[in-house]
Amino acid sequence: MPPPAGRADHHRAAPPGAGRFDDSPRTYRGPGFDTCTAPSLDAMQAWWDDSAYGAVGIYTSGRQRGCSQPRLTADWVARARAMGWSFMPTHVGRQAPCSTNANKPAHIDPGDAVGQGEEEAAEAVDALRSLGIAQGSPVYLDIEAYPRGDADCSRAVVDFATGWTDGLHEAGYLAGFYSSAESGVADLAAAARDGAGPLPDAVWYARWDDKATTTDGAGALNPDLWTDHGRIHQHHGNVAETHGGVSLTVDRDELDAPVA
16 A cells, blocks of 8 residues: 555655764654554554554653653564654753743753754764664654843753753754744744854754745744754644544644654
């Protein structure tokens, strides 16, 4: 059976900053989804057979993940990959110093932001290796939305992202960055235009505008940043979908970015 629309455009291409790697990372263009807990393999098979999705976000590591991951093992990854799935590994660690999210109380220390970013990159790499996810793959740092306007807070987030990027590059992995288009992504874009670095290779921006593109609604990224296969747009959140008789609550994403 031919792959559903949106899944035939898997190809190998290097996103921004990936030239250092011997093997170009896999890039996926098309629809993906993320959900808090890795679904059962039966659910993954049903959705592969009956949906247009080809990529799934998986919370691989981080001290502040919102859900337990009883199914997420190297065997789960291998079997889901054999079905055809690509992955968006995600790490949920320390959050912005000015974050008001009571569910994620561990914050970045502005005085040690780079070092903490490197530390969390090492945690993420250990998890990727334990799951059998190879070098050259990305892992996306999850920085939840925070109030903007505090320059020290913004600087700490960017410093943390540079430490994260350095640590992952040293280990042979790509650095991704997830946040709201109006907070973390806006601060990262401003830093990029100021010449800061190293910055992540790909950006996953949350803007729930129901525009399933990586160009419309990209906010501070447009027109010139992370345009070379370096964007994921989370365009709708917390929606119930049923495919192949299996229902999941997911966030919808549109990708033109590196995947594992």
